[in-house]
Amino acid sequence: MNNKPVLLEPACLKTLTAVEAHPNRSNQHEFNGVAALKTIFGTDKSKHVGRFSVRGSTVVDEVTVTWYESRESSPTRSEYRLYFQTNAVMALAVAGDDILIGLDKRGVLNFILMK
Numbered sequence: 001m002n003n004k005p006v007l008l009e010p011a012c013l014k015t016l017t018a019v020e021a022h023p024n025r026s027n028q029h030e031f032n033g034v035a036a037l038k039t040i041f042g043t044d045k046s047k048h049v050g051r052f053s054v055r056g057s058t059v060v061d062e063v064t065v066t067w068y069e070s071r072e073s074s075p076t077r078s079e080y081r082l083y084f085q086t087n088a089v090m091a092l093a094v095a096g097d098d099i100l101i102g103l104d105k106r107g108v109l110n111f112i113l114m115k
Contacts, residue, residue, distance in 0.1 A: 007104065011036075021094050032079075043069070045068045048065050050111050051108055054092060054113045089113050094115075
C-alpha cells in the first residue's frame with residue numbers, strides 16, 4: 001500500500017456518475033469533459049498513457065486514454081470526453097466515488113480513485 005502524498009498540478013477532482021463508473025450503464029468507458037479537464041488537456045484531440053490507482057491500495061493499472069471533442073461535427077455544440085480503456089481500477093469504481101486526475105512532477109498522468 002502506498003500512502004505517500006502525491007502532488008498533481010494541474011489537477012481535477014471529479015465525482016463519478018453511474019454512466020462513468022458502471023460498464024453495464026454505458027460501454028463508453030469515458031469521463032464527461034468538465035471545464036477543469038480542459039485546463040489539463042486543452043481543446044485538441046490527444047492520447048496519453050494514464051496511471052490508474054486506488055488510494056490506499058496496491059491496485060494499479062496503466063492504459064491509454066484519449067481526450068476528444070465528441071461533437072466536433074456540430075457547429076453549435078461542444079462536448080469533450082476522456083475515453084479510457086478497461087482497467088482494474090475502474091472495475092472497482094462506483095457512482096459517487098471521487099477520482100483525482102492530474103499530472104505529477106514527472107509529467108505522468110495520474111487517475112487516483114478515492115473510495
